[in-house]
Every structure is written in structure tokens, then in C-alpha cells.
Amino acid sequence: MNVRTRTSAVIGTIALAASLALSSHPALSAAPAGAPSSASMVAPHRAPAVALEEVAKAQNPIAGAAGPRGQLWIAERAGTVRILGKQGLGTPVLDISAETTTDGERGLLGIAFSPGHRHFYISYTDLEGTSTVDEFAVRDGRLRPETRRTVLTQTQPYANHNGGDIAFGPDGLLYIALGDGGSGGDPHGNGQNLGTLLGKILRIDPRGGTPYAIPEDNPFVGEPGAKEEIWAYGLRNPWRFSFDKTAGDLWIGDVGQSDWEEIDRAPASSKGGENYGWSQMEGTHPFRGGTEPANHVPPVYEYDRTGLGCSVTGGYVYRGKDIPALKGRYVFSDYCDGTLRALTVDGGKVTGVTDLGVSGGEVVSFAQGCDGALYVLAQSGSVFRIKAT
Numbered sequence: 001m002n003v004r005t006r007t008s009a010v011i012g013t014i015a016l017a018a019s020l021a022l023s024s025h026p027a028l029s030a031a032p033a034g035a036p037s038s039a040s041m042v043a044p045h046r047a048p049a050v051a052l053e054e055v056a057k058a059q060n061p062i063a064g065a066a067g068p069r070g071q072l073w074i075a076e077r078a079g080t081v082r083i084l085g086k087q088g089l090g091t092p093v094l095d096i097s098a099e100t101t102t103d104g105e106r107g108l109l110g111i112a113f114s115p116g117h118r119h120f121y122i123s124y125t126d127l128e129g130t131s132t133v134d135e136f137a138v139r140d141g142r143l144r145p146e147t148r149r150t151v152l153t154q155t156q157p158y159a160n161h162n163g164g165d166i167a168f169g170p171d172g173l174l175y176i177a178l179g180d181g182g183s184g185g186d187p188h189g190n191g192q193n194l195g196t197l198l199g200k201i202l203r204i205d206p207r208g209g210t211p212y213a214i215p216e217d218n219p220f221v222g223e224p225g226a227k228e229e230i231w232a233y234g235l236r237n238p239w240r241f242s243f244d245k246t247a248g249d250l251w252i253g254d255v256g257q258s259d260w261e262e263i264d265r266a267p268a269s270s271k272g273g274e275n276y277g278w279s280q281m282e283g284t285h286p287f288r289g290g291t292e293p294a295n296h297v298p299p300v301y302e303y304d305r306t307g308l309g310c311s312v313t314g315g316y317v318y319r320g321k322d323i324p325a326l327k328g329r330y331v332f333s334d335y336c337d338g339t340l341r342a343l344t345v346d347g348g349k350v351t352g353v354t355d356l357g358v359s360g361g362e363v364v365s366f367a368q369g370c371d372g373a374l375y376v377l378a379q380s381g382s383v384f385r386i387k388a389t
């Protein structure tokens with residue numbers, strides 16, 4: 001989309017709307033008044049027949065990670081982690097509820113296992129709101145509480161836009177998403193500032209040093225004034241991100257300010273350093289008179305808020321066995337709309353978007369099981385598995 005074709009009047013309207021509304025977290029925003037869906041950038045594709053099966057009830061399920069013995073571990077925002085079994089969720093295997101609050105957009109926000117399930121990582125805001133990543137050793141499928149240590153912290157100027165998702169990449173390194181620090185409109189300019197970890201996706205080797213090591217091939221290693229942990233920048237609130245289990249591509253759902261929800265993608269061959277544009281750009285559009293950075297990597301998909309959506313919830317490329325027609329498509333949703341959608345990708349470009357015809361309600365997150373099965377986590381507490389009908 002050519003941003004230069006947009007009139008200054010349109011851009012002025014966007015800026016006004018942005019100043020009136022502080023976009024917020026999937027778990028908190030109220031849904032805006034409904035309106036008919038707007039035209040998408042790409043053509044709809046025929047939908048595979050899918051259904052949502054509720055496999056458990058949780059309290060504010062917020063993240064999941066495929067763990068030892070083929071089991072899915074589920075994090076609840078107030079600070080507990082429970083394992084999904086045949087009878088739903090078990091008793092907590094971890095409880096940090098005394099160490100975090102769910103004020104604003106805070107809480108336990110992400111969990112991840114290292115390859116081979118040797119270590120388990122949690123991402124949460126502490127009682128001061130500081131983003132924190134802690135590590136536990138895992139032995140015989142169990143957490144060892146005595147091994148807990150803090151890997152990384154980042155103070156937060158505001159209670160919103162904490163990001164907080166974490167995941168190991170196909171390279172065996174830990175990726176950490178941090179929002180721009182919050183408020184609205186990125187008042188500190190963190191998105192484009194390589195001197196802060198805010199508004200970034202980081203890449204670290206948590207076992208390579210104390211408290212961690214920076215991989216030598218990180219894109220800003222040796223660059224004066226840049227934080228060497230940074231893998232990619234120009235992000236507003238990369239609330240959920242994932243790696244394609246098969247192809248290794250990185251997918252990011254970056255929540256928009258007031259107008260454009262976006263999905264970013266980097267191929268597995270990426271060397272990092274992508275600039276996703278915020279806060280000069282919101283999606284493919286200049287934000288408040290912003291100038292498009294020369295190295296801007298535009299989203300592979302964006303949608304506006306004239307439809308029912310208000311806050312993108314990034315998902316996963318489907319790699320389960322149940323729904324062959326969904327294989328290789330990126331499944332995502334939106335907190336306000338709840339409809340599951342799937343992007344078809346060809347040669348790195350999105351060639352189709354499919355409405356899967358099911359809604360998870362207020363969808364806050366997704367999780368992928370060891371077998372590739374895809375789960376939807378809803379504000380209502382429902383943990384759904386996506387299955388074929």
C-alpha cells in the first residue's frame with residue numbers, strides 16, 4: 001500500500017483518533033461498538049471446517065508451552081502454572097501470585113521451555129511493574145524451585161504495553177517481546193530507539209553467561225549506543241509471537257494504537273535487525289505525521305478497526321495433524337472480535353485470509369501442543385482445542 005496516496009485530512013483524522021484513545025491490552029479493553037467488517041487487503045479463501053472444543057477451564061489463561069511428557073503447560077495471569085491433563089488442568093506446579101499483580105496489563109504473561117525441556121522460563125511483571133524473566137531447572141518433568149534465578153529485567157514507565165511473551169527460536173535461543181513502555185503513542189520514542197529494550201524483540205542465550213549471554217551474531221552487536229540484546233525493533237505491543245514449528249519463520253502480532261492491527265513476519269533465514277516501524281508507522285500508515293523509515297519492514301497483514309477487531313492476538317502457523325487443510329496457515333484472532341482467522345502464505349507474501357467461522361470469545365492468546373495441536377485461550381477462562389468437524 002502506498003502511504004503517499006493518503007491525504008493529509010485522512011492522516012489528521014487518524015492522529016485525532018489516536019489521541020482520543022489509548023489502545024490497550026487484550027485482557028482489558030472494552031470492545032468498541034460493532035460495525036460491519038471492512039474489506040481486507042487480500043481475498044478470502046475457502047475455510048476448512050473447524051470447531052472449538054473446550055478442554056479445560058482456567059482463571060485468565062494467558063500463555064501455554066509444550067512441556068515434558070507431551071503435556072501442555074498453561075499459565076494464568078494472576079501467577080499460576082498448571083498442566084493440562086485428560087481431566088482439565090491440574091493443581092498449580094508454580095504459584096508466583098504473591099510476586100505479581102494483574103493491575104493494568106500486568107501479571108504472569110509468558111512461559112517457555114528450552115529445547116529438551118531442560119529449563120523453564122517465566123515472564124511476568126513484578127510488584128513494581130518491572131518486566132522480569134526467571135529460569136527454573138526441570139528434572140524428571142518437574143520444576144526445581146530452588147534453582148530459580150532471574151535472567152533479565154526491564155523497568156516499565158507505564159502499566160500497559162508490557163509485551164511479555166517469550167519463546168525459544170529454532171536456533172535454541174530465547175526471544176523476549178517487550179512493548180514500547182506504554183501510555184499511548186509511544187511518548188518516549190522507544191520503538192525506534194535502539195538504546196532501550198522497550199518496543200523490541202530480544203534474543204539472548206540464557207545459559208551462555210551470568211545472567212545471560214548475548215549471541216555474537218545478534219544484529220546490533222558492536223553498534224555504539226545500541227542494546228546488543230535487540231533482535232528486532234519498531235514494535236508497539238508485540239503481545240503474542242511465535243515461531244513456525246516446521247519452517248522456523250517468526251510471526252508477531254503487534255497491537256495497534258487506534259487504527260491498524262498488524263501481523264509481522266520474518267523468514268527463518270532472517271539475520272535480525274528488522275525495523276517494524278512503530279512509532280513512525282502504524283501498520284503501513286504514517287503515525288501522527290511520522291516518516292516511514294527507509295528500512296521499514298511493513299506488516300504482512302493489517303486490518304483496521306472499522307470492523308469488530310480492536311486488538312490483534314497473534315497465534316501460530318498450524319502444524320497439527322487433525323486439520324490437513326489448515327496446515328501451514330497462520331491462525332490468529334482479535335480480542336474484541338474473537339473470530340479465528342487464518343493467513344495463507346506463498347513466497348513470504350500473504351495471499352489469502354480465511355474466516356474459520358468460529359469464535360473463541362475474547363481471545364487473549366494461543367498455545368501449541370507438542371503434537372502441533374493448536375489451543376485458544378480466552379478471557380472467559382476457556383481453553384479450547386481447535387479440531388476438525
Ligand SMILES: [Ca+2]
Binds near residue numbers: 262
Ligand atoms: Ca509496524
